[in-house]
Amino acid sequence: MPNDMQTSGITDHRLSPSDYVDNFSDLHAPLSDHEALVAADRCYFCHDAPCMDACPTTIDIPLFIRQISTGTADAAANTIFSQNILGGMCARVCPTETLCEEVCVRETAEGKPVLIGQLQRYATDGMMAKAHPFTRAPDSGKKIAVVGAGPAGLACAHRLAMNGHTVTIFDARAKGGGLNEFGIAAYKSVDGFAQTEVEWLLSIGGIDVKYDSPLGNDLSIDTLKADYDAVFLGIGLGGVNALRAEGEDKDNVVDAVEFIEGVRQASDMGTVAVGRHVVVIGGGMTAVDAAVQSKLLGADEVTMVYRRGKDRMSASEFEQELATSKGVRIIYNAAPVRVTGNGAAQAVEFAYTKDVNGKLTNTNEVFTIAADQVFKAIGQTLDGAPDGLELMGGKIPVNELGQTSDPAIWAGGDCATGGDDLTVTAVAEGRDAAESINNYLTAEG
């Protein structure tokens, strides 16, 4: 008998092949030309636009929308890419509902913002299918090492290359893109877009990428400092936080990031096994991505449990609604006490929490949820930061120029202080660090 949603345990092929295709198709289909014109018409071309301020990369949104509305989408793409070279991915994964679209005056006026994210995708998709819009400045003779081919590293490398520098990127994995490739829900960026974007970005030239090259034994920061004129670290957050609940070492209690990566890399979603009863612990985007995808893979019951209230959840309102609309149940104000089961997880026991004088405390009221698969999504941690660099609050502290405590080393993205652990903030930090490095090297020479 074939598997279905009620098949117990963790198993694959719970759904029909067509269900998988539907479930993992593009979350927002691309706008057609007509849809883009209609959407662009709604922009008021605000003065000193709030959307622009809300964008971590400060894209001139009113300008690019006006360019779309006058039939020059490539010019719109240039406006976007000149601020954010990963504008294509950001158009897909940015939580626009808490950034540009949240402050759109049409949100104020009508509760319906201009579709900024989708318009950005319209412009960037068009340009990316044609060409790379930038060229390099004459060779500066300077060499920079960028560690990490995620959003921060790629943005930094691209801007450095534009400025005529020669860049080598070292990445621990076999593919570039960082979290864009490994860490986001599959339906947010389909058809291998992350790899397409990396290739398109690198086509500016002057950037060499060395994959399977983690910082560590064979690649020391001292060697990089000696061999290159400057170093940028965009190494992300490689570790994950522990649950600190009894029984978390049982089988089938796994990190959500691992599960997300598995889904993201699968060529056939039917082959990805998922539990019948899935419990996701956490309240961020990772938790939502894990919960929603569990449901889309055919899990019968998926429950997301967050220890604080809805207002404190870092996943946006839109993400929470996406989760509930797909059938995920969200329980607020409850913390895991123990995972039960004989060898493998069978259930998770939770206690409701209460804020006592600013301290989150478990109450005596407990409940149990059946769980044959438990995903931990309670935050990532910095792992493998080079010795000798100061750390602060588990991150690499940087100044406003992106410089670390070592003036020849810059850092950006999730591994560095500042930013909101978003692709778009990583891009801004990588870009700005590149400008800082450029100034540093130019002044020097």
Place this chain on the structure above:
Amino acid sequence: MADLTSNFIGIKSPNPFWLASAPPTDKEYNVRRAFEAGWGGVVWKTLGEEGPPIVNVNGPRYGAIYGGDRKLIGLNNIELITDRPLQQNLREIKAVKRDYPNHAMIVSLMVPCEEEAWKAILPVVEETGADGIELNFGCPHGMAERGMGAAVGQVPEYIEMVTRWCKQYSRMPVIVKLTPNITDIRMPAEAAMRGGADAVSLINTINSITSVNLDTFAPEPTIDGWGAHGGYCGPAVKPIALNMVAEIARNAETAGLPISGIGGISNWRDAAEFMALGAGNVQVCTAAMTYGFKIVQEMISGLSQYMDERGMTSIPEIVGRAVPNAKDWQDLNLNYIAKAKIDQDLCIACGRCFAACEDTSHQAISMSEDRVFKVENDECVACNLCVLVCPVENCISMEQQAAGTVDERTGKVVEAEYANWTTHPNNPTGAMCNVMPDAE
């Protein structure tokens, strides 16, 4: 419930909304549908003289200008007068008029500027039972190259002459349709009046090129790589038409001359505005060509509601109501002081008022760090630009400053008395203005 029935120069119709002479009124099928939809009358598309039918281009006849959301705000056409045989049109006019005796049926005419040509066509039109004729002295394209349409309308003597022939050889009421492609609309109107016209209708379309194809470098609409100017109409021309209607309505020579208002009328409000400025009824074309005949339902219900809300019971109560208030600039009260006021509850903080005022006007709007926009009364000249660029209706308004208060911009006390330019101390001609003809 207000009575919308219309009596325009003795021609009665269930309402004052007529379809103008244009493609929608070119044949029986359309006109019957128009009457069924609720239109009060039609001006049948212009008939030419007997003979080989007119030939039209076989490529695009129309071009357009769009507002946001591809809303058509201006339409241009290079279509000529009817290209169907005269006898067929006459048969159809007769049949429709017979079946719709209570609807107005006007026939538009354009024949060469020769007495015999008019003498020939007038009796055959009269025989259809039509209620009146409209002389097409307005079409600016094609026919004008052959000495007809606007070519006649641009020469007051020709207007007077042809109008006189029509009155001489026909008992039908004569409406003279005027071209706006002239310098002073009062001249052709006066000529029509001298010729004995029962009314004028205006405006016909405006010379126009709507766009240029930037791949082929051809004006649009393009026929095989070339374009010719056409006639512009639709919402975009309404302000031009309103002014011309008002010019005739307030001109002493033409005062009381009935006017059929035409030009971008798209809804009941536009229609009421034309009537307030002196039009006895209105004619519509582009709105029907854009949305279909059904729009007349909104015009009827809208005008009814408006009149009911103001206790008006019949159309004549609106006609001409705004004419006494249409003045020359020199008549305007220079002691009237207003200031812009922003309703902070309605403001969505788009900042367009600020950009407009700061960049292009008087730097009279301030912007705070947290995007609060305020009017600086000591700079505001009440130009109204902020009101116009604000996307939210009623968010910014112009408030009159009470007499006795101080205008912060000039430091002067606002005076209660009316005072205009003619008596202003800065006027170099001083009292001279008082003897200008219009002020007499």
